[in-house]
Amino acid sequence: xxxxxxxxxxxxxxxxxSFLFREFNFGSSELKFIADFGFGGMTVFGSALAIIVTxxxxxxxxxxxxxxxxxxxxxxxxxxxxxxxxxVWVTVACFIGMLTLCLVLALWMRESSIRLDYPEEIEQxxxxxxxxxxxxxxxxxxxxxxxxxxxxxxxxxxxxxxxFAMVMGxxxxxxGQLQHVATEAGGVVExxxxxxxxxxxxxxxxxxxxxxVGEGLAMGEALPISLVGKLLIYGVLYSVFYLAVATASFxxxxx
Amino acid sequence: MSAAISxxxxxxDFRIPGSKRRLRAVDNLNLEIERGSVFGLLxxxxxxxxxxxxxxxxxxxxxxxxxxxLGNSSLESSARKRIGYLPEAPCxxxxxxxxxxxxxxxxxxxxxxxxxxxxVNSLLVRxxxxxxxxxRVGGYSKGMLQRIGLAQAMVGDPELFILDEPTAGVDPIGAxxxxxxxxxxxxxxxxxxxxSHLLSKVETICDRAAIMVKGKLALEGSxxxxxxxxxxxxxxxxxxxxxxxxxxxxxxxxxHFDLSTPRRSLEELFLELAKGDGDLE
Numbered sequence: 322x323x324x325x326x327x328x329x330x331x332x333x334x335x336x337x338x339s340f341l342f343r344e345f346n347f348g349s350s351e352l353k354f355i356a357d358f359g360f361g362g363m364t365v366f367g368s369a370l371a372i373i374v375t376x377x378x379x380x381x382x383x384x385x386x387x388x389x390x391x392x393x394x395x396x397x398x399x400x401x402x403x404x405x406x407x408x409v410w411v412t413v414a415c416f417i418g419m420l421t422l423c424l425v426l427a428l429w430m431r432e433s434s435i436r437l438d439y440p441e442e443i444e445q446x447x448x449x450x451x452x453x454x455x456x457x458x459x460x461x462x463x464x465x466x467x468x469x470x471x472x473x474x475x476x477x478x479x480x481x482x483x484x485f486a487m488v489m490g491x492x493x494x495x496x497g498q499l500q501h502v503a504t505e506a507g508g509v510v511e512x513x514x515x516x517x518x519x520x521x522x523x524x525x526x527x528x529x530x531x532x533x534v535g536e537g538l539a540m541g542e543a544l545p546i547s548l549v550g551k552l553l554i555y556g557v558l559y560s561v562f563y564l565a566v567a568t569a570s571f572x573x574x575x576x
Numbered sequence: 577m578s579a580a581i582s583x584x585x586x587x588x589d590f591r592i593p594g595s596k597r598r599l600r601a602v603d604n605l606n607l608e609i610e611r612g613s614v615f616g617l618l619x620x621x622x623x624x625x626x627x628x629x630x631x632x633x634x635x636x637x638x639x640x641x642x643x644x645x646l647g648n649s650s651l652e653s654s655a656r657k658r659i660g661y662l663p664e665a666p667c668x669x670x671x672x673x674x675x676x677x678x679x680x681x682x683x684x685x686x687x688x689x690x691x692x693x694x695x696v697n698s699l700l701v702r703x704x705x706x707x708x709x710x711x712r713v714g715g716y717s718k719g720m721l722q723r724i725g726l727a728q729a730m731v732g733d734p735e736l737f738i739l740d741e742p743t744a745g746v747d748p749i750g751a752x753x754x755x756x757x758x759x760x761x762x763x764x765x766x767x768x769x770x771x772s773h774l775l776s777k778v779e780t781i782c783d784r785a786a787i788m789v790k791g792k793l794a795l796e797g798s799x800x801x802x803x804x805x806x807x808x809x810x811x812x813x814x815x816x817x818x819x820x821x822x823x824x825x826x827x828x829x830x831x832h833f834d835l836s837t838p839r840r841s842l843e844e845l846f847l848e849l850a851k852g853d854g855d856l857e
Binding site: 391393 | 630633635636637653654656657659661663666667668669681684685686725728732738
């Protein structure tokens with residue numbers, strides 16, 4: 322709970338700081354600058370929250386030996402793993418929901434003040450920000466972080482310390498952000514072994530870069546629903562795959 | 577009817593980290609625990625008792641042999657529906673109150689919602705925690721943790737109890753209360769597998785006992801048969817006068833036997849003081 326509140330506070334501070342930097346917006350529009358801060362906060366703090374809480378929740382039960390009493394009851398290990406995953410996922414979804422609310426509020430406040438400052442330049446009824454798109458974007462981030470939670474759950478099922486699971490989670494998060502590089506390299510490289518390695522990595526690891534689709538939302542551009550749908554399916558498939566492997570791994574674990 | 581616990585030719589090897597060698601924690605163990613009995617599993621530290629218990633609960637897979645609980649494989653989740661387990665030095669979710677903890681484990685054990693409240697209340701009374709039921713488990717003393725642990729083991733009304741060191745960290749009054757609960761449970765026709773270092777407790781509670789040494793079964797039988805000394809007899813004389821004692825001492829010297837004054841144990845003394853008003857009889 323303390324971690325959740327801490328991360329939420331940090332993310333809101335990061336979002337609020339975007340108001341201070343709006344004079345140094347590096348060529349982007351003010352609204353886009355605020356949106357980028359908000360999206361960045363969701364991804365970075367949401368991922369950190371997911372990695373830390375997932376590792377602590379599952380391994381904490383094993384390290385504190387509460388899992389022994391629990392699994393001595395008629396509880397399947399798959400239920401235990403799935404329960405932990407859902408617990409973290411819902412927590413992260415709440416975090417993203419709260420940040421989305423703050424982001425929408427920040428954008429709406431700034432949009433209103435811009436409207437007052439430049440009433441003639443902006444057409445009546447024209448929205449500068451696509452708020453519906455922001456909601457869809459946030460939903461996609463929930464599924465992106467769902468994949469990360471499933472992966473850290475998998476590491477936690479065989480790790481002996483939560484630090485190991487957290488470090489693996491951070492590494493996978495970095496690799497996942499750069500996964501498209503491996504996929505592209507697989508297409509260029511001619512060496513069969515390297516090509517195979519890149520291809521396997523391309524399929525085995527998720528491509529988190531796919532979820533970075535918020536580029537034009539603060540400039541009034543819509544987010545195609547079909548794209549959001551594809552991202553949700555992508556997120557569900559990878560999460561289910563990692564959770565299935567996590568369950569198989571945890572079934573073999575001796576407590 | 578099948579045995580409550582049937583362990584047939586079970587061995588367990590653990591890999592030693594950083595080495596190809598394996599450590600045999602349990603070696604070809606055969607054990608049958610009859611239903612309705614209290615069975616004591618004894619042995620020094622590292623003798624394989626806890627591993628045996630974990631295998632019986634399906635928390636650890638045997639390397640060889642098979643382990644059955646109430647006729648089902650111990651690896652099946654359904655087998656655990658009829659088991660109440662109290663781990664050694666139990667750890668619970670610290671943020672829950674004792675009452676919430678029992679509700680939580682009651683739900684996991686499949687107790688009907690309608691029965692749960694009554695059962696939780698009666699268990700809190702039975703283990704002597706009725707006044708501490710609404711306090712967080714994180715603030716419980718060792719003895720209180722053992723009591724709430726025993727209550728969570730009982731919440732599903734199981735047929736078989738597996739209790740690992742149930743009296744560890746508990747004061748003599750608490751230990752006597754726990755022993756009384758174990759006796760009550762036996763009277764209800766349930767089976768108890770008890771693992772303890774307090775041999776005097778085991779002797780008074782258990783019907784049968786087994787002693788494990790270095791992963792192997794060293795001895796097994798009824799407590800009476802295990803503790804009976806065949807070449808030894810004793811007599812108890814109450815109200816012996818000084819003259820009578822003198823004659824008896826002469827007789828003892830002639831026949832080469834020992835004459836001693838029986839002592840009461842410190843535990844008896846403590847219980848008498850703590851349960852009474854501080855005066856000894």
